[in-house]
Amino acid sequence: MSSYGHLPPYQAPTEDPRQTHPGTQQPRPKVAPGPPGYQPGGSPYPQNTSNFQQDQYAQTPQNGYGYGATPVQDQGYFSPQGQIPTDDPGSMGGLASQMGGMGLGGETAAVSRPGKKKNRHAYHNIDQPTVAAQAFNQSTGNAAQYVNQDPPQQMSAGQPITPAMNQFPAQVNPPFSPALQSSSQNPGFGAPVQTITTPSGPGVSAQGRVDPEQIPSIPRARDGATQYYLDHVYPTIEQHIPPPGAVPFVAHDQGNSSPKFARLTLNNIPSTSDSLSTTGLPLGLVLQPLASLSFGEQPIPVLDFGDVGPPRCRRCRAYINPFMTFRSGGNKLVCNMCTFPNDVSPEYFAPTDPSGVRVDRAQRPELTTGTVEYLVPKEYWAKEPVGLRWLFVIDVSQDAVSKGFLAAFCDGILAALYGEGDERVSDEDPDGEIPEASRKIPIGSKVGIVTFDKAMHFYNCNDELEQAQMLVMSDIEDPFVPLGSNGLFVDPYKSKSIIVSLLAQLPKLFSQVKNPEPALLPTLESAVSSLSATGGKIVCSLASLPTWGPGRLVLRDKNDLHGIESEKKLFQTDHPGFKKLAGRMVESGVGIDFFIAAPAGRYMDIAAIGHLSAVSGGETYFYPNYVAPRDSLQLSLEIKHTVTRETGYQALMKVRCSNGLQVTSYHGNFLQHTFGADLEFGVIDADKAIGVMFSYDGKLDSKLDAHFQCALLYTTASGERRVRCTNTVAGVSEHAVECMKFIDQEAVVNIMAKEAATRMTERPLKDIRNVLTEKSIDILAGYRKTISGSHPPGQLVLPENLKEFSMYILGLTKTRAYKAGHEPSDRRTHTMRQLKSMSPTELSLFLYPRILPLHSLPPESGFPDPTTGHLVVPPTIRASFSRIEDGGAYLVDDGQICILWLHAHVSPNLLEDLFGPGYTSLQSLDPMLNALPILETHLNAQVRNILAYWGSVRGSKAITIQLARQGLDGSEYEFARMLVEDRNNEAQSYVDWLVNLHRHIQMELSGQRRREDGSGGGISTMGMENAMAGITSLWTGKEG
């Protein structure tokens, strides 16, 4: 691993490339004049030319869905089209350098990997976008997935699907603010600055005095962006603020990575630490390196540079990327991270044209694409890469059998490997060859099966056997693996009949044994031993606290520590066995996903068990009240998802950044031995995100851009060793006011959530909530101070890009991780680890669910639009009980569970349309229902289509439904919890929260603020105290 991740000693650059910066000579693409005002530090980015807002959303009539009738917006949302002088025109030349003419000519870039099809990276002309530009979920090939597509009979022109984009009355004379202009490049949907008048004076209840319609609405913002991105591509260089988290979109990689892989909190970065401090914002990057792509997006290029490997900077080891520049006729390669001018090796040399661009640039994806993969030679190997070994470790003890968890888990494995029902038999090939299309896991990957109760059982599933052979290992004090890897790990398609029959027999077999206590730790130690030669992934089920054998766990949470200082002990483990095993897993290139059922909500010590998945890069699926008939579908779908999602193993990650910045901390689920070391992952998958925080070790040059590169070295499931590079660029500005136009609030919230999760084991929960509150005040007050507007003090001013920020933070303080009041430690710990690894999409839904009324669905909703082919997605409503109508039916989805809530007076006709003839009352419905039956009714098809669509735009959890009938089901409690705008979860309502924030902002502005996070100082003091870490740490306490 010597060539990976070790920084050579720092040397001063021998030449300052700024003086010969090619950016100044390069041609720029000819584009139509863009909206004025957007020049972050003088960016030469091509401007976005579309006037989408006026075209699409302004002046639309209020839609007719019967909620929240509000004044019609009667003017566009752009400020008058006046030129705004920029502070530093012509700066930020770095970006233009290799980007000039970037892929706009419809050229075809070849992939240099031999044997790969050419033409797979045909770039699109931005003005006439082709494939990718069409849309998300376009009709071609996609509409077919939706059921009952006959054009809905009642569709008429009188029911336009044009949600008004802003529910607020237009300001008559909007006060001048630079932020007004900046919004023109951001399809953020609504007024650039939101002002709310709140009652003044402490102790005044806001409810009833602030119009709840006036406060920023996450559903409106999401729905508007969703509509916009149905027929707009996100061009990664031209646009600077990514779509909101839960909004599906198609990105066009123009050299800057798609926001699916990387999102910066600030897409224009202050040049100094002091300047950043004034904003109160963290400088951070949310990385999701293996994120899945949408239909219509270009696959990630896979490039092979043979034995020499990809070109890298000799000094900082950054990989070649579109922002490195060539000069001296192509002989020198100037690094965009450290500015070192490298010699270009003869095999990589190509001349540059008169403008300084390499003549072969268009054929080289590494010079045009922000996210690429490099096949890497042996020096990057830790061990011989092989196809991924999946080891299913199945709990067969008494609780697993009797709760139906074992049967459901076995069925889930079968569904994951061989598909559902009919699919499972249809892929038999008479010649014994398995067509690749019917494989659920790639060629080369293998599976093994182990079961355990107080002993462990290994299964030889070799395809030469008639049936699986069981080898029992009852010596759990000193276990070994009684089976060579050839018998344990088999091709699941060659051994299909053996595996199918084994998994079908297991529940019956162990129903006669009934050992009550599972011995988890010794079993996992053996499992890791069986994988130590290759690395791999363990998928383990568990249905009761493992109280048997070495490393047994005990009931630690006795309900006596809640709310007191030592409660945090319950959120972590001191168990030496589990801690040691976690380290051994990562070292062996092994990661683990747990599927844990806690029947009747019993204690499972998630802190100790889940520690293994948290450290090894895996995931814990936790079913706190597992009930077999209801939850088995979700279990099965989630096993399928975990096996079929993109998974890499034996991974190392390093993030590099421009001179002047440094990484201060990482937050996520991984192992980092020492500060500054590479992050290590046993496994990493498509759903996992990592937060990276930066501070300044110097001043950034506002004439250059700031660059970030994440390099993930990993082995693919098919057994190839690769590096995935994710390159991200941001502008640099001397003025914080410029930077505030390019805040990505979803990234800010994600970073704050991840850092708070890291601190949960160090600080009392009350401190964590206080810090989140104080940071929100810092950020909003920072905006008020920076943008010296003329708003009266009675107005809460929310910048366009932070409009929904406060609500997300309120949602965060209401999660089970941080909320006040009693909460079992298992739930708190589980939520904490989820927050650490959640992607922006998953987190956004988790903090603010989407709620859809079903009783008032317009007829065309849930079907493809006949002209565009897009699924017509109806508007969602605010998460508040005040929006719930008598007799209503609602779907509530927070990305983890989806509840179908039915009002006591819901129409019998609606019930019959949804559930079938005879189901006319709430009492007649089966509370164990987990999916809708397939009916011929219009409503049933609409809802199934919408659920299928939602299932495609969320994170790692499967979508099934859980009934919550008013007055009948316990899940109503969950429903109430998810109405996050209300006063619940031991926290304020949204309105009261805003009023509270506003009061503190006013006090901060008048110098009277008393901080409650225990830091005892204001922003400036905080900056002083953390001179090394800068403001990037949200925490003034001890640094982790």
Ligand SMILES: [Zn+2]
């Ligand atoms: Zn370098």
